[in-house]
Amino acid sequence: MDADTFATQFDGSRLARLGELTTLGSTVWTPSLDTAEVQDQLAGVEVLITSWGVPLLDEVALARMPSLRAVFHCAGSVRTFATDALWERAITVCNGADANAIPVAEFSFASIILAGKRAQVLANDFRTHRGERAFATDRGEMSNLGRTVGIVGYSRIGKRVVAMLRQLQDVTIFVADPYADAAEIAAAGASLLPLGQLLPLVDILSIHAPSLPSTHHMIGAAELAALPDKATIINTARGALIDTQALTHECRTGRLTAILDVTDPEPLPYESELYDLPNVILTPHVAGSLGTETRRMVDEALADLARFNSGSPLLAQIRREDMDRSA
Numbered sequence: 260m261d262a263d264t265f266a267t268q269f270d271g272s273r274l275a276r277l278g279e280l281t282t283l284g285s286t287v288w289t290p291s292l293d294t295a296e297v298q299d300q301l302a303g304v305e306v307l308i309t310s311w312g313v314p315l316l317d318e319v320a321l322a323r324m325p326s327l328r329a330v331f332h333c334a335g336s337v338r339t340f341a342t343d344a345l346w347e348r349a350i351t352v353c354n355g356a357d358a359n360a361i362p363v364a365e366f367s368f369a370s371i372i373l374a375g376k377r378a379q380v381l382a383n384d385f386r387t388h389r390g391e392r393a394f395a396t397d398r399g400e401m402s403n404l405g406r407t408v409g410i411v412g413y414s415r416i417g418k419r420v421v422a423m424l425r426q427l428q429d430v431t432i433f434v435a436d437p438y439a440d441a442a443e444i445a446a447a448g449a450s451l452l453p454l455g456q457l458l459p460l461v462d463i464l465s466i467h468a469p470s471l472p473s474t475h476h477m478i479g480a481a482e483l484a485a486l487p488d489k490a491t492i493i494n495t496a497r498g499a500l501i502d503t504q505a506l507t508h509e510c511r512t513g514r515l516t517a518i519l520d521v522t523d524p525e526p527l528p529y530e531s532e533l534y535d536l537p538n539v540i541l542t543p544h545v546a547g548s549l550g551t552e553t554r555r556m557v558d559e560a561l562a563d564l565a566r567f568n569s570g571s572p573l574l575a576q577i578r579r580e581d582m583d584r585s586a
Contacts, residue, residue: 262288264553265288280561284303291314306327306331315342316330330345330352334359335548357559358556370465399489407430409433420465434449436451464490469585476500507531559574
């Protein structure tokens with residue numbers, strides 16, 4: 260992992276825990292498998308602890324680590340380093356996606372609450388309508404009572420958001436996910452609907468699907484047009500899930516509000532109209548784990564490392580077949 264990530268994620272207590280679970284080499288951390296300090300250790304490495312900045316674990320890299328048995332990734336997606344060679348070696352892979360889901364779900368839930376009160380958009384409007392209040396009604400109803408919320412993707416994050424939404428009074432929750440189980444969603448207090456049926460019903464749409472070829476621009480012009488007037492769309496997943504051009508058109512008219520922590524491209528080009536629209540809220544990809552929040556993923560990795568050592572079932576294991584459905 261890179262130096263800043265190591266310094267943030269592995270404080271004294273977590274390094275001590277790692278030392279309890281493993282026999283550490285003379286060089287505990289490296290940004291690359293090519294550094295001179297680790298060359299004499301690679302052949303004996305059985306476990307890699309990785310995070311942001313991990314190099315590609317391809318056939319060449321893995322050939323230098325014939326004893327490697329497991330990779331514990333203290334970050335989200337493993338797509339940045341996992342290759343066919345890794346799966347063909349039957350190396351165990353775990354990631355920190357469950358822990359990373361916590362701050363994203365918190366951010367999404369907070370965004371839904373603020374969207375219900377039109378708070379962020381009204382804050383932008385106040386810059387123009389100084390000393391006034393009557394303008395607020397132009398943005399539509401301001402309430403979190405009796406809202407209808409649509410969740411696209413019953414993922415780790417989507418499940419957490421649904422659970423948080425149950426705190427709201429008289430809330431109706433719909434979920435669109437072709438892989439989800441209707442009974443499980445009903446038990447969570449929501450209803451499963453096809454995306455096309457869900458869209459016209461919601462006040463707020465929150466996106467939590469993985470970015471895959473099959474989900475590219477899954478929210479396009481037709482889907483955006485199906486949303487009711489004054490609806491809010493929130494994206495804390497991946498920018499490519501929404502057609503940016505179509506979204507810009509809808510927001511330009513003022514019909515929809517967008518709260519975007521991710522965009523396509525990311526970041527948006529300097530000249531993007533979305534920067535200037537008061538009904539568009541942009542944040543620079545901050546919903547996921549940052550700072551000390553990233554230590555949750557270390558804790559999750561070390562917990563699974565302990566299970567791996569004891570031969571117990573792992574909680575955060577990723578398998579090759581999961582890659583078709585996971586981010």
